[in-house]
Amino acid sequence: MLKATAENSEMKVPEGFEDKRICIIGLGYVGLTLAVAMCDVGFQVHGVERNPHVLDCLSAGKAHFLERGLDERVAKHVNSGHFSFGAKIEPDDHRRVYIITVGTPLTSEKQTNLSAIQSVARDVAEVLKPGELIMLRSTVRIGVTRDVVKPLLDSRDIPYALAFCPERTLEGKAIEELTSLPQIVGGVDNGSTIRAKNIFGFLTPTVITVSSLEAAEMVKLVNNTQRDYMFAFANEVAEICDVCSVSAIEVIRAGALNYPRAFNILPGPVGGPCLEKDPYILTEGVVQKGGQEGLALRARHFNEAMPSRSAALIASHRRGSNSATKKIVIFGLAFKGRPETSDLRGSMAYPLIKHLQAHFPDAVIGGFDPSTDPEEAKSFKIEIFDNAESAATDTDVIFFQTNNPRFQELNLTRLSGLMRNGALIYDYWNQFKDVNLNEGRSYAGLGTWLTANPPSSLGNKKRTASAPAYAGSVEIV
Ligand SMILES: NC(=O)c1ccc[n+]([C@@H]2O[C@H](COP(=O)([O-])OP(=O)(O)OC[C@H]3O[C@@H](n4cnc5c(N)ncnc54)[C@H](O)[C@@H]3O)[C@@H](O)[C@H]2O)c1
Known part of the structure; x- marks a missing residue:
């Protein structure tokens, strides 16, 4: 029962x-x-x-x-x-x-x-x-x-x-x-x-x-698998919206505003020491008891495949632009940005690097994370930068893999000036408002890619950066 x-509560353990x-x-x-x-x-x-x-x-x-x-x-x-x-x-x-x-x-x-x-x-x-x-x-x-x-x-x-x-x-x-x-x-x-x-x-x-013991074991697995599921759905919404040239962020925020039956989870990479394994652990136990694999694993697989899809998207965009891609830097190597953590276990940066290396075999791939130990970050086997400026210098693509709160202190205008002409900032977390980049640099976010970069702009044209259309557009009236 x-x-x-x-x-x-509030009591100290007595002697x-x-x-x-x-x-x-x-x-x-x-x-x-x-x-x-x-x-x-x-x-x-x-x-x-x-x-x-x-x-x-x-x-x-x-x-x-x-x-x-x-x-x-x-x-x-x-x-x-x-x-x-x-x-x-x-x-x-x-x-x-x-x-x-x-x-x-x-x-x-x-x-x-x-x-x-x-x-x-x-x-x-x-x-x-x-x-x-x-x-x-x-x-x-x-x-x-x-x-x-x-x-x-x-x-x-x-x-x-x-x-x-x-x-x-x-x-x-x-x-x-x-x-x-x-x-x-x-x-x-x-x-x-x-x-x-x-x-x-x-x-x-x-x-x-x-x-029972089993009910307590199940509570934990169900809690975490539900989270993974919900993130997978947010990521699916992002991809649906990209295809339809609608901003996922605007859709999710508008749909959740004062509407109690909506979900309010934004898309982004999902990893970490728990979510990367708990749906598997749940399924393993269910299958051992005679049950079947279900949606839990499909959601997990969808989240796992995100770095491969993103790398392909960026590669297709770079092919359509006139610029070479010589340097790509990932900002945020930990498995998540908020709350701030140094934990690299299950970080989606690992598969992202692998897929970027496959698409851009001649590019230098680097990483920068203000919260992780540079020694530990060597596990990525890429060049690790210890500050945002050197990371951004002569870069063709910056990938914001996390929304580490310290990224809010970055001056994107200045950083974009250090990047090469034609460079792109791709932000998984849509974390920057009123983005104002130097001429010839562009900014796009997961689920707002086509909103910020309509299909017609994916050709050879050089574009000037502008803030994505969704920014600040959800209002209560
Ligand atoms: N990290 C989280 O936030 C979190 C949250 C909920 C549940 N969990 C679960 O809790 C468990 C522990 O997670 P964690 O993140 O703390 O793992 P961890 O790897 O950080 O810690 C486990 C520690 O146990 C030590 N250890 C292993 N065998 C030992 C032994 N025989 N004697 C002494 N020490 C030994 C390891 O050296 C390691 O330091 C996992 O099952 C994980 O899924 C983790």
């Missing part, structure tokens, strides 16, 4: 609380943000992480990735002794709660690789004491908690509690959302559900208990 409770000692295994984006949020409310947290770079950063009092509010919390809780960490799960005399937050990547066949979860479950089983609670928080296909994790824990033949409690925060807003979003909790039995609910009740005002 579904139950939402709002009991312990005698039996589940005060938490051991989080896997201090990545999920584990580390959860660790500091739990320290904030008074839990004693020990983190286990096998990656020495992560541990080195923690020893230096900071996180290994960019997340608002994280570094200061790491430093504070490490210094106060509320947060400790190590490379292995060590036995502990006190009763503990184990939270598993290791990764669940896909194999090259798009199947979930559960090896990290299995290895951690074995390690936990070795140190488990009677009555301890294990919570799985990694994203898994339906049935993994019961069919994969539980048998490994059962090997010790001692009583324990088990729950699945999915992570649903947005990277870039994780700390804020951990203390505001409802937490979903589903236990293997009633006692497990209540214990997990009580723990998360210190963190967030609302804990929603569901009737």
Whole structure:
């Protein structure tokens, strides 16, 4: 049965609380943000992480990735002794709660690789004491908690509690959302559900208990797959509007204005460590249970194919212009721009680069991202620029792959002056208003391509840039 409770909000964990000692295994984006949020409310947290770079950063009092509010919390809780960490799960005399937050990547066949979860479950089983609670928080296909994790824990033949409690925060807003979003909790039995609910009740005002491990697993997969679906539809609208010479941005905004039954999602590349895999994980579980692949995967495939379609569109435009294409630079290499993140996992910049290289084999392809570590950006194997000016100089095409808020500080007029005559700025996010470029440079956005560049202009004519027609045209009257 579904139950939402709002009991312990604003409360600190009391001294005698039996589940005060938490051991989080896997201090990545999920584990580390959860660790500091739990320290904030008074839990004693020990983190286990096998990656020495992560541990080195923690020893230096900071996180290994960019997340608002994280570094200061790491430093504070490490210094106060509320947060400790190590490379292995060590036995502990006190009763503990184990939270598993290791990764669940896909194999090259798009199947979930559960090896990290299995290895951690074995390690936990070795140190488990009677009555301890294990919570799985990694994203898994339906049935993994019961069919994969539980048998490994059962090997010790001692009583324990088990729950699945999915992570649903947005990277870039994780700390804020951990203390505001409802937490979903589903236990293997009633006692497990209540214990997990009580723990998360210190963190967030609302804990929603569901009737089984599988229901909790499914909530996470359905939430993320729905998002991927909706983005795919926005991207389909963009392509439909391009064909019909209508601005998708105007259509979506106008349709959603004061109309409660419309969707208000703008088109753009969809990647990242969750959306790139969760529809596959959902489908994998459904197929294993005898069901069929459905729209979830079709939507995912549509989103995945966007870089290939965009590269082809740009190539066709460049062929129709008189200008050679010697340099293309991608602005925004992270998987998303807002909230700002340094995370490159699942970034659509990877396939975009591959397709641009195929269409423009003689061009230099470069990248610039004000939020990512230039060392990490080397994984793209392209030239990385550390400022917008050098990135834009002598460029034929700038691709805005993300809408990083710092791009709003760019002076597009000045940047366009550094680009070569005939150059194009293609903006996936339609993020610039009142675009005023230097003579001979043009600006177009996803879903506003043909609106800004009617078919007649795609010939050899040199065009002067102008703001797309949709800008600011949606008004309430
Ligand atoms: N990133 C997100 O915003 C997000 C959101 C919701 C759910 N999830 C899910 O949560 C899980 C974790 O995601 P993440 O982004 O934190 O992944 P991550 O790769 O950033 O972190 C996982 C960490 O676990 C460590 N690890 C792996 N095996 C270990 C072991 N045996 N012992 C100790 N440490 C080990 C890795 O070194 C890594 O640092 C995934 O299943 C993911 O799908 C992620």
